Amino acid sequence: MRIVVYGNTNIGRVRKNNQDSIYVSSEHGLVVVADGIGGRKGGEIASSMAVNGMKNAYLSCESLRHEEVSPFLIKSIDSVNKAIINHGKNNADLEGMATTLNCILYVGEKAYICHLGDSRTYLYYQGQMWQLTFDHNIENYVERGWLPDETLMNNPKPGALVRALGLAEECDVDIYEINLRPGEILLTCSDGLTGMVSDHEIRKMIRANTSQLHKLPNILIEAANRNGGVDNITVAISGVLKD
Amino acid sequence: MADKLYLIRVDMERFIGPATLREVRDAYRRMEFGLQDEIASSNKPWVAFDDLERINRIYPELANLIKKEMLSGWGSTEPESKVGSQSESPESKVRKSKGLFLKLGFVIMGVLLAGVLELLFKDYKWQDISHMVQDTAYARAIFYFGDKYNAKFESHMDRNQKSISKSLKKRGKAAYWLPYVRAVAFSRDGTWKGVSQKKLRGKDAANAPQDCSLAAWKNRWSNSQDKWKPFLDGKILPSEDWARLLVWDENWVKQRTINDQWKWPLNYYAACMRMARKALRKTVKLEDSIEAKIFDSRLKWAISFVNDEEYGNEFEMFGGLWSLSCIESTVDSEEINKCLENKGFSKSWKDLLDRRVKLRRARIILANYSKLSESNLKNLKSSIEKIVLKDPFIKFDYREELKFFQLLIQRGGDQESLEKMFREKKAPLKFEY
Known part of the structure; x- marks a missing residue:
């Protein structure tokens, strides 16, 4: 079994700068997607710090056993979170910068997905698709009963993030583990895609392009732009292939 | 169209699936998830198994499974069906024979309990x-x-x-x-x-490397790269663990997978092959080294062979390793010579291939006939004449195999009854040819 990864990022049709960042490597089995929080001045810097921080931590680590992955991710994310907060504190115009993070590490026949914010990872298999990550926004927290109902009434933006890198000193990250099998495709993306293209359409586009995975990121980005492209769009596609 | 598949999210930490409904049920029976975990089908929301209202609405096809399998067990809030009718009997009728009923009840419960225990533990000593x-x-x-x-x-x-x-x-x-x-x-x-690595290996695999850890294999691969090409070309056969492992006799390994000291992999040899392949892939980029790619193919093939798994039609190999895999895969004695077309092998390689051909010829006869005819017996006899007790290069001991071949010849070729006899004596062989 081997993994191939392709990815791209696009400014979209409305924004003046691209606050998304991405790193993908088939060789190292790594995908990192970050979306600097919109409206914040330093969103671009925060997302780039998150991606580079995760990439450097992973590349400087010789090898990882399965049981070492979670501690490694928690430690790396914690240090990236602190770096973003400190950088913001030291630069008045960047204070409060934050970013989402979706990162996949492929170790052996497993994928480890770490996640903060509302960038997403989906699993596609045999024409069917699942959202693996849980959006850390007010709406979802209220629905689950983790926040009181009044939060929604008091906050005009139900999609506002509850968890992200740079928001708080304590950084609580979701880490998921999934066994892989040939034929599976993982899609990691910023909300610039999912806000513009429905899950149903995404699934159809993946199904139509399973034999040309390298083209999929651009196909999905084009679809988001066709539908308005109101946000930056980042897409990473990981294909699980037979050896 | 593919079956409807489900994904299960366990403890908000890991996923099981995608799985069919039946596989979901089987996974539950194996206790891989519980009622508090969540399930979703394609592009549908995640719902906890214990949220019956949403399950009924979104996944009605799951409701039956949950009620029958999951809620009927521990932690159930559903009323259980009543067993027996003692409590419903009119008091006046049962008073006199209460003691008798109680005794009978204990006996029945005892029998039931014994039955359940028997079912639960029938596979255990x-x-x-x-x-x-x-x-x-x-x-x-x-x-x-x-x-x-x-x-x-x-x-x-x-x-x-x-x-x-x-x-x-x-x-x-x-x-x-x-x-x-x-x-x-x-x-x-x-x-x-x-x-210790020695303890992990155990006593019955003394001819395999003592340390088959990932780190040990990384060292072996890193330190031997200059020898890979001449080895693959059939020019040298270095007496080193990596070279021995690459030419191990997979059939010999497969025969020795009846071992209650190993759950998975099937034995220490299978474990070593697995670690060697994993380390190779971590040490060298397969795209950059044709030798590493061939080694990887050979190991993949060997692991599939031992595990009785499908490999595919063609080996991505060449040289001596291709010949060895070809010999072991051939099912017709006449075809074996085609596996030896390369003429440039060194003497040590030629000897190794020659030993393997003799073994394969004997195994093919056994694989094709449960009762051997006169001519088969004659062929078997000539094949085993030159089989060595212990292979000088890979150090595998063939005494058990030879004992079986010789007894088979002595008993006129009745393989079935001989296998039965060996099994009863708990011979360490699997008898799969």
Whole structure:
């Protein structure tokens, strides 16, 4: 079994700068997607710090056993979170910068997905698709009963993030583990895609392009732009292939 | 169209699936998830199994499974069906024979209990059951492992790592924990904290390298790269572990997979092959080295062979390794010579291939006939005449095989009854040709 990864990022049709960042490597089995929080001045810097921080931590680590992955991710994310907060504190115009993070590490026949914010990872298999990550926004927290109902009434933006890198000193990250099998495709993306293209359409586009995975990121980005492209769009596609 | 598939999110930490409805049921029976976990089908929301209202609405096809399988067991809030009718009988009728009914009830319950225990533990020896009663962590390890290695089992082993390592130091407990410790060790990097490599290997694999950890194999691959090309070209056969492993006799390994000290992989040889392949892939980029790619193919083929798995029609190999795999895959004696077309082999390579051809010819005869004719027996006799007791290069011991071949000839070729006799004597062979 081997993994191939392709990815791209696009400014979209409305924004003046691209606050998304991405790193993908088939060789190292790594995908990192970050979306600097919109409206914040330093969103671009925060997302780039998150991606580079995760990439450097992973590349400087010789090898990882399965049981070492979670501690490694928690430690790396914690240090990236602190770096973003400190950088913001030291630069008045960047204070409060934050970013989402979706990162996949492929170790052996497993994928480890770490996640903060509302960038997403989906699993596609045999024409069917699942959202693996849980959006850390007010709406979802209220629905689950983790926040009181009044939060929604008091906050005009139900999609506002509850968890992200740079928001708080304590950084609580979701880490998921999934066994892989040939034929599976993982899609990691910023909300610039999912806000513009429905899950149903995404699934159809993946199904139509399973034999040309390298083209999929651009196909999905084009679809988001066709539908308005109101946000930056980042897409990473990981294909699980037979050896 | 593909079956409808479901994904299960366990503890908000890991996923099971995509799985069919039947596989979901089987996974539940193996206790891989519980009522508090969530399920989703394609592009549909995640719903917890115990949220029956949403399950009925979004996944009505699951409702039956949940009620029948999941809510009928522990933690159920559903009313249970009533068993027996004693409580409903009019008091006046039962008063006189109450004692008798009670006794009868105890007898029936005893019989039922014995039946349940028999069903639950039919695959275990009494000694196993006694260990399970004494050590609940061990009992859980057995139940979590079930039919095959899985994440729940692995995390159970991790949680109990310290106490297991302690148990491994005690003679009585070491033997029953070792198969499970080996499974975890060789699914990762071939080590278990506090257990020596020698202990992980065991006594019955003395001709395999003592250290088959990932780190040891990385060293072996890193330090031998200058010899890979001449080895593959059939020019040299270095007496080193990596070269020996690449030319191991997979059939010999496969024959020795009846071993209650190994749950998974099937034995130490299979574990070594697995670690060697994993380390190779971590040491060298396969796209950059044709030799590494060939080694990887050979190991993949060997592992599939030992595990009785499909490999595909063609080997991505050449040179001596291609010849060896070709010989072992051939099912017709006449075809074997086609596996030896390369003329440039060194003497040591030629001798190795020659030994393997003789073995294969004998195995083909056994594979094709359960009762051997006169001419088959004659061919078998001539094939085994030059089979060595112990292979001088890979060090595998063929005494068991030779004993079987010779007895078969003496008994006029009745393979079936001979296999039966060997099995009754608990010979360490699987008799699969």
